[in-house]
Amino acid sequence: GAVVSQHPSWVICKSGTSVKIECRSLDFQATTMFWYRQFPKQSLMLMATSNEGSKATYEQGVEKDKFLINHASLTLSTLTVTSAHPEDSSFYICSAPSTSGLWTQYFGPGTRLLVL
Amino acid sequence: DAKTTQPPSMDCAEGRAANLPCNHSTISGNEYVYWYRQIHSQGPQYIIHGLKNNETNEMASLIITEDRKSSTLILPHATLRDTAVYYCIDTSNTGNQFYFGTGTSLTVIP
Numbered sequence: 001g002a003v004v005s006q007h008p009s010w011v012i013c014k015s016g017t018s019v020k021i022e023c024r025s026l027d028f029q030a031t032t033m034f035w036y037r038q039f040p041k042q043s044l045m046l047m048a049t050s051n052e053g054s055k056a057t058y059e060q061g062v063e064k065d066k067f068l069i070n071h072a073s074l075t076l077s078t079l080t081v082t083s084a085h086p087e088d089s090s091f092y093i094c095s096a097p098s099t100s101g102l103w104t105q106y107f108g109p110g111t112r113l114l115v116l
Numbered sequence: 117d118a119k120t121t122q123p124p125s126m127d128c129a130e131g132r133a134a135n136l137p138c139n140h141s142t143i144s145g146n147e148y149v150y151w152y153r154q155i156h157s158q159g160p161q162y163i164i165h166g167l168k169n170n171e172t173n174e175m176a177s178l179i180i181t182e183d184r185k186s187s188t189l190i191l192p193h194a195t196l197r198d199t200a201v202y203y204c205i206d207t208s209n210t211g212n213q214f215y216f217g218t219g220t221s222l223t224v225i226p
Contacts, residue, residue: 004159006159034213034214036216043203043216043217043218043219044154044160044214044216045216046213046214046215046216049213091157093159093160095159095160095214097212104150104162104165105150105162105214106162107152107159107160107161107162108159109158109159110157110158110159112157
């Protein structure tokens, strides 16, 4: 099946710094990608829809200035957590939909962020 | 918001069939039901999807009721590696975005 990668797989940063997470579709093009956040023992929460060549759309309650999304090419979307704080520590996962005509999504392996 | 309901947890003996139910009573007529699973600290893995007919692939079978308000995912011979959280997803009226419910945590017991 289609492969989605994320980089880095884990990151530790100091409070107040910014962290960029990359999501790549390796063998297909994705005009749309999705970003999720998952806290321990909880389900995935959709944060935003990343649109190639245009602004991302954010779910209610997600701060767009806090979580910057850039989708500059058909295979790459980036999520930047700006001025990270300990409460931003979480598991961040991206996905990209299939190009088969259905909306089956393929998920990346996730990025674990720890803010000290 | 998630529109599916699933039991929070289930156990299954290794080698037996695991039957995981899901209610999606508000699903619209032309939307698929998708099933994914998430093994600890990994991204969700696609299992199967269906519209109205029963479906089978190398991983599982999906039984959808005639009224489409519920479905059951069947893992025919559960192994320890099938221990995971299983999610069913209904994309009705979501613009094809996935909203995850709480899922079912399946534990396969030796």
